[in-house]
Amino acid sequence: xxxxxxKAARDLPSNHLLGSGTAMCAGCGGxxxxxxxxxxxxxNTIFINAAGCMTLLSVYPFTPFRGSWLYxxxxxxxxxAQGVRDxxxxxxxxxxxxxxxxLQVVVLTGDGSAGGMGLSATSAAIDRQLDFIYLCxxxxxxxxxxxxxxxxxxxxxxxxxxxxxxxxxxxxxxLFAIWxxxxxxxxxxxxxxxxxxxxxxxxxxxxxxxxxLILTLAPCPTGWGFEPARSVEIGRLAVRTGIFPLKxxxxxxxxxxxxxxxxxxxxxxxxxxxxxxHLFEPxxxxxxxxEIQAAVDAYWQEVEENNA
Amino acid sequence: MTRTxxxxxxxxxxxxxxxxxxxxxxxPITPQTEIIETVSRWIADDEMRxxxxxxxxxxxxxxxxxxxxxxxxxxxxxxSSQGLLYGMEMLYTIAGWRVPLVxxxxxxxxxxxxxxxxxxxxxxxxxxSGCLQFHCATCQEVVDAILIAYRxxxxxxxxxxVIVNLDGxxxxxxxxxxxxxxxxxxxxxxxxxxxxxxxxxGGRPASKAVAVIGGGAYSYFRYETHLAAMAAIDAxxxxxxxxxxxxxxxxxxxxxxxxxDAEISFVMIGSFATKAKEAVDRLRxxxxxxxxxxxxxLRPLPEADLRAALDxxxxxxxxxxxxxxxxxxxxxGEVTSVLYGLKTRPAALLSYIGGLGGRDIxxxxxxxxxxxxxxxxxxxxxxxxxxxxxxxxxxxxRKMQAVAHVEAAGEELAS
Numbered sequence: 001x002x003x004x005x006x007k008a009a010r011d012l013p014s015n016h017l018l019g020s021g022t023a024m025c026a027g028c029g030g031x032x033x034x035x036x037x038x039x040x041x042x043x044n045t046i047f048i049n050a051a052g053c054m055t056l057l058s059v060y061p062f063t064p065f066r067g068s069w070l071y072x073x074x075x076x077x078x079x080x081a082q083g084v085r086d087x088x089x090x091x092x093x094x095x096x097x098x099x100x101x102x103l104q105v106v107v108l109t110g111d112g113s114a115g116g117m118g119l120s121a122t123s124a125a126i127d128r129q130l131d132f133i134y135l136c137x138x139x140x141x142x143x144x145x146x147x148x149x150x151x152x153x154x155x156x157x158x159x160x161x162x163x164x165x166x167x168x169x170x171x172x173x174x175l176f177a178i179w180x181x182x183x184x185x186x187x188x189x190x191x192x193x194x195x196x197x198x199x200x201x202x203x204x205x206x207x208x209x210x211x212x213l214i215l216t217l218a219p220c221p222t223g224w225g226f227e228p229a230r231s232v233e234i235g236r237l238a239v240r241t242g243i244f245p246l247k248x249x250x251x252x253x254x255x256x257x258x259x260x261x262x263x264x265x266x267x268x269x270x271x272x273x274x275x276x277x278h279l280f281e282p283x284x285x286x287x288x289x290x291e292i293q294a295a296v297d298a299y300w301q302e303v304e305e306n307n308a
Numbered sequence: 309m310t311r312t313x314x315x316x317x318x319x320x321x322x323x324x325x326x327x328x329x330x331x332x333x334x335x336p337i338t339p340q341t342e343i344i345e346t347v348s349r350w351i352a353d354d355e356m357r358x359x360x361x362x363x364x365x366x367x368x369x370x371x372x373x374x375x376x377x378x379x380x381x382x383x384x385x386x387x388s389s390q391g392l393l394y395g396m397e398m399l400y401t402i403a404g405w406r407v408p409l410v411x412x413x414x415x416x417x418x419x420x421x422x423x424x425x426x427x428x429x430x431x432x433x434x435x436x437s438g439c440l441q442f443h444c445a446t447c448q449e450v451v452d453a454i455l456i457a458y459r460x461x462x463x464x465x466x467x468x469x470v471i472v473n474l475d476g477x478x479x480x481x482x483x484x485x486x487x488x489x490x491x492x493x494x495x496x497x498x499x500x501x502x503x504x505x506x507x508x509x510g511g512r513p514a515s516k517a518v519a520v521i522g523g524g525a526y527s528y529f530r531y532e533t534h535l536a537a538m539a540a541i542d543a544x545x546x547x548x549x550x551x552x553x554x555x556x557x558x559x560x561x562x563x564x565x566x567x568x569d570a571e572i573s574f575v576m577i578g579s580f581a582t583k584a585k586e587a588v589d590r591l592r593x594x595x596x597x598x599x600x601x602x603x604x605x606l607r608p609l610p611e612a613d614l615r616a617a618l619d620x621x622x623x624x625x626x627x628x629x630x631x632x633x634x635x636x637x638x639x640x641g642e643v644t645s646v647l648y649g650l651k652t653r654p655a656a657l658l659s660y661i662g663g664l665g666g667r668d669i670x671x672x673x674x675x676x677x678x679x680x681x682x683x684x685x686x687x688x689x690x691x692x693x694x695x696x697x698x699x700x701x702x703x704x705x706r707k708m709q710a711v712a713h714v715e716a717a718g719e720e721l722a723s
Contacts, residue, residue, distance in 0.1 A: 044510040048375070058518040060525055068508050070378065071517040072371055073397055079368030082361060083333065083375025083383075084508060090330050090359055090381050091509075101510040121371075124364035 006199040013039035013199070019064035023056040027228025029235055030054065030137030030218035032192025034108065037135055037214065040202040043067045045104045046084060050077035050118050052110030053144040054137065068103065075117040077107045078125035081132040104133065104206065111138040115151030115173045126182045126211045133205055133212045136175065139220035147223035155295070156288045157275045165278060166288055176215055180249040185210025188248035191217040193235025197246055197257060204250065217244045225274020237269040242296045245303070256303055263300065266293045309493070309555075314486045316479030319447040320386065320412045320472070321346035322486075323454025325356050326494040327410070330381035330501070332360040333372040337391040338424050339476035340414040344386060366395035373409050374402030378516055380507040382458065383409040388476060389416035389430045396433065402469055403438025403533060405517055408461035409469050410454055411439065415578065416476040417665040425666025426476040428578060428630040432638045438533045440470040440540055441607040443577040447484040449604070450474050452557060455489070455498050459547040462502040465539040475579040477666060489555060497554050537608045544605060561610035562617050563602040566592060570599030571622040572681045574674070575643055577603055580629055580663045587674030598678055614646050623656035623681035629663035636693040637661055656684035659693035669696060
C-alpha cells in the first residue's frame with residue numbers, strides 16, 4: 001500500500017466541502033465524522049441515506065452537500081447503493097458516462113438501521129461484493145426519535161425505552177464482527193475525536209474496491225446526556241478506556257491501531273454521561289460497572305493473546 | 309414479426325428483451341420466477357445485453373430498481389403477491405422519485421391463508437402508490453403492454469413507474485399464440501432510454517427524495533405526482549396510436565366487447581375477462597344484449613373513456629376478483645364514483661366478488677349475474693354485493709372441514 005498522505009494533524013484536509021448550518025445537534029459526533037469523510041472522498045460522492053438523524057441534513061430546498069444525495073428508506077439504503085453502482089457501471093461500459101463522471105457510492109446510516117432492519121440489505125450487499133462504502137454513525141440508539149434502545153445500545157445504558165434501574169440488560173451488537181465474518185474488502189472503526197486515524201482509514205477505504213465499512217462511534221450530546229463541548233473528550237475517553245477499540249480489517253486480518261496503555265477504568269467514560277448516571281447515583285452499581293469493565297478487559301485480553 | 313406460442317411469463321421476458329432493458333434487479337417468487345430465469349438464460353447465452361442482480365428481498369429489489377433508474381438506465385423488474393406487499397414502502401417511494409421503470413406483477417392472492425393462485429388483491433393494494441397500472445388479459449398484451457409502458461413512463465411529463473399486471477397461472481403458465489415484434493420495429497416504437505437532467509453523475513450534483521418540512525412543500529410534490537399520472541392519459545393515447553400504426557394492434561384504455569348496443573355491461577379486469585367474453589357470446593345467442601367493459605389502464609383511471617363505455621346502459625355488474633373485507637369489491641367503488649352525477653347513469657349497478665385465489669367463474673354464473681341485473685332494473689332495487697360460491701364448492705369445503713375436525717362450521721355462505 002502507498003504511504004498515507006495524512007502523516008500529521010497539519011495534513012488533514014481543510015477543503016471543508018460540507019456546508020455549515022445543518023439541522024444536526026451541537027456537538028454531534030456523527031456529523032464530525034461525515035465532515036471528514038466528505039473532505040477525503042471529495043465532491044464526486046453520492047450519499048445513499050437510510051432513515052435517521054442524518055436524513056435531516058438535506059431538507060428542501062437546502063443541502064450541505066456539493067455532490068449528490070439519495071434518501072431511500074430505513075431498511076434498504078445498501079440496495080439503493082446497489083442500483084446506483086450498477087447503473088454507473090452499465091453507463092461506463094456503454095460509454096454514456098466518462099470515467100470522471102463516475103461516483104464514489106457511500107451509504108450513510110445510523111446504528112438503528114445498520115443493526116436492525118437494514119442489516120439484511122447490508123449483509124446481502126456484502127455477499128454480492130458490492131463496491132461501496134458503508135458509513136455508519138453509531139450513537140447507540142434511535143437518536144432521531146429521542147434515543148430509544150437500538151441493537152447498538154450498550155449494556156447498562158438507560159434509554160427512552162429502557163428507563164429502568166440498571167439500564168439495558170442486553171448487549172451491543174458487534175457490527176464490525178458481522179462484517180468481517182463475511183470477508184469484506186475493508187472494515188474499520190473510527191471516530192471524529194481521532195481525526196488523523198479517521199482520515200487514514202477513509203483514505204484506505206477510498207482506494208479499495210468492494211464492500212467497505214467505516215463504523216464510527218458518534219458521541220451524542222442529546223441522546224447520551226452531556227454538554228456538546230465535551231463531545232471530543234468523550235470520544236477520546238471511549239478509546240482510552242478500551243470501550244471503543246480502534247481497529248481495521250484489511251487483507252483478511254484484524255489489526256488494532258491503538259492498544260490503550262494505560263487503559264483507563266471504564267467509569268472514567270461512563271461518569272461523563274447522563275445515560276449511565278444511574279450506575280453511580282444514588283449509589284454505585286458495582287455489579288453493572290463490574291460487568292462493563294469485565295467485558296472490556298476480556299476483549300483486550302483476547303487481543304493481547306492473539307498478538308502474543 | 310414472428311408468431312409463436314408463449315406463456316405469459318415468457319411473454320413478459322420477451323417484452324423486456326424487446327424493450328432492450330439495461331438492468332434487472334430480481335427476487336424469485338411463484339408464479340413470477342420464470343420471467344427472471346428466462347432473462348438470466350438469455351444473458352448467459354449472450355442473446356441479451358443486460359445486467360441482472362439478485363437482491364435479498366422485494367423491498368431491496370424495488371429500491372435498487374428506483375436507484376438505477378435515477379442513474380439513467382432502462383430498468384425492469386418483476387414480482388408477485390407477497391413480494392409486492394413486502395416492497396410496498398418502496399412502490400410509493402419510487403413513484404415519488406419520479407423514475408421511469410416497468411415492474412411486472414404476476415397476480416396472486418394474498419396471505420392469509422397463503423395461496424399460489426391468482427386474484428387481484430395484491431395489485432390493487434398498490435392502486436394508490438403513484439405507479440401506473442396496466443392490466444393484461446392475454447399473453448400478446450403482456451409483450452405489447454411492456455413496450456407501451458416504457459414509452460409512457462419515459463415521457464418527461466410523466467416519469468413514473470408502470471406496473472404491468474398479468475394473472476398467475478391463467479396467464480403466467482398458459483401458452484398462447486403471440487406475435488413478437490422484430491427488434492427494429494420495436495426500437496422504432498421505443499427509442500433509446502430518455503435521459504433526464506436530474507440523473508446522478510459525477511460533476512452534476514443532484515439531490516433526490518430530500519425531506520420536506522411543512523404541508524405546503526409536501527402537497528406540492530404530491531400534487532405533481534398526481535398531475536404526472538394524469539398526464540399519462542394523453543401520453544398513453546399517443547403511444548398506442550403509434551403502436552397501432554407499427555403493429556396493427558389497438559390498445560384503447562378501456563376495451564369494449566360487444567358493448568355498443570348492450571343494455572347490460574359486465575365490468576372486469578385481467579384474464580378472467582376472457583371468460584366474460586365467452587359468456588357475453590352465449591348470452592347474446594340466448595337473446596340478451598350484454599357486453600363487456602374491461603379497463604386495460606387502471607391508473608391513471610381513464611374516467612372519460614369509462615364513462616363513455618357505461619353511460620346510458622340499463623344495468624351494470626362489476627365483477628371484482630378481489631375483496632376489501634368490510635366493503636366489497638374495489639373496482640365496484642371505482643366504477644360507481646365515475647358514474648355518479650351522470651344524468652343517464654345506469655339504474656342498476658351490482659357488485660360481485662369472484663375468482664378469488666384462482667376460483668373459476670363459470671358461464672352459468674355470468675348467466676345468473678345477467679338475470680340479477682335484469683331483475684334489479686325491473687324492480688329498481690339493488691341487491692347487496694354477492695360472493696360467488698356454488699353448492700358443490702360448499703359441499704367440498706364441508707368435507708375438508710370434516711377431515712380437519714372443524715367442530716363448528718362457520719356461517720352458511722349464500723350459494
